[in-house]
Amino acid sequence: MLTAAVINQKGGVGKTSVTLLLAGAAAAQGLRVLVIDLDQQGNASSSLGVTGETAEFTAYEVLDQAKPGVATAAAVPAPAWPGVSVIAAHRSLAQLNMSAELGIESRLRTSLQGVTDWDLVLIDCPPAVDRMVQNALTAANVAVIVTQPTRYSLEGVGQVMDTIEKVQAFLNAGLVIGGAIINGLRPRTREAGLRVDELRTNLDTAVWEPAIPERQIIREMEGAGVPLNDFGRDAQPVARVVDVLLARLLWLDGTYRAAHPDRDPEVLYTQYLAWLAANEKVTS
Numbered sequence: 001m002l003t004a005a006v007i008n009q010k011g012g013v014g015k016t017s018v019t020l021l022l023a024g025a026a027a028a029q030g031l032r033v034l035v036i037d038l039d040q041q042g043n044a045s046s047s048l049g050v051t052g053e054t055a056e057f058t059a060y061e062v063l064d065q066a067k068p069g070v071a072t073a074a075a076v077p078a079p080a081w082p083g084v085s086v087i088a089a090h091r092s093l094a095q096l097n098m099s100a101e102l103g104i105e106s107r108l109r110t111s112l113q114g115v116t117d118w119d120l121v122l123i124d125c126p127p128a129v130d131r132m133v134q135n136a137l138t139a140a141n142v143a144v145i146v147t148q149p150t151r152y153s154l155e156g157v158g159q160v161m162d163t164i165e166k167v168q169a170f171l172n173a174g175l176v177i178g179g180a181i182i183n184g185l186r187p188r189t190r191e192a193g194l195r196v197d198e199l200r201t202n203l204d205t206a207v208w209e210p211a212i213p214e215r216q217i218i219r220e221m222e223g224a225g226v227p228l229n230d231f232g233r234d235a236q237p238v239a240r241v242v243d244v245l246l247a248r249l250l251w252l253d254g255t256y257r258a259a260h261p262d263r264d265p266e267v268l269y270t271q272y273l274a275w276l277a278a279n280e281k282v283t284s
Contacts, residue, residue, distance in 0.1 A: 011127030014183035024227030027083030037089035048078035052090030068113035105134035149195035182211035
């Protein structure tokens with residue numbers, strides 16, 4: 001089971017959007033997906049049709065009880081997202097952030113022990129470096145950084161890298177940084193180009209290609225509470241990008257690589273570039 005923490009200290013970069021996009025794309029391929037919402041605002045939960053106010057068990061109970069397998073009891077199917085389950089956030093998560101109890105940063109990992117119900121677990125993290133982020137990184141195999149190509153978004157990336165390094169040193173030696181996803185790219189703008197180049201030069205991990213373009217349809221997906229693929233042909237420019245990014249994430253899992261040699265992300269990226277060039281030629 002591959003467990004990925006989707007993170008950035010700065011808010012507004014689209015961590016929840018990326019989590020939802022990846023979850024929908026993975027489920028469309030037949031994978032069983034669990035989204036764990038550790039952001040007390042609960043945006044991922046509400047977009048998946050389950051809120052902390054209506055769920056019997058939430059992420060708070062999962063962390064508060066911290067027993068092996070308790071995550072399974074808290075997960076509920078997302079009504080409009082076939083193949084996706086969710087552990088909803090609740091505002092009481094703020095209480096755990098204030099806790100000084102010993103080992104609190106390892107509670108999510110404990111709650112996921114023995115859980116084999118899903119192929120992919122995506123943890124939507126709050127825009128902070130707090131107990132929730134520590135729990136996510138301690139439980140995860142992979143950290144995926146989400147950023148936008150702006151100066152202020154990139155400044156938050158450095159702080160996240162410091163947090164990851166500390167978690168690797170003291171809490172989770174097996175954690176790897178999968179890469180960075182650029183979200184909300186405005187093509188052909190000088191600012192975006194400069195920031196993307198800056199990220200590639202300064203970030204001590206891979207910057208995954210392609211970037212997710214800025215598109216209204218992503219906001220419509222979140223508002224409607226349905227997977228991107230439900231929008232049909234209109235979703236193709238974003239869906240094809242997400243397909244490559246999902247392949248890059250899943251390729252980090254050796255079991256998945258062995259079972260799906262046809263999902264080599266570099267091959268899929270080449271196919272995407274060919275599709276993009278063909279469509280640009282048609283529309284030009």
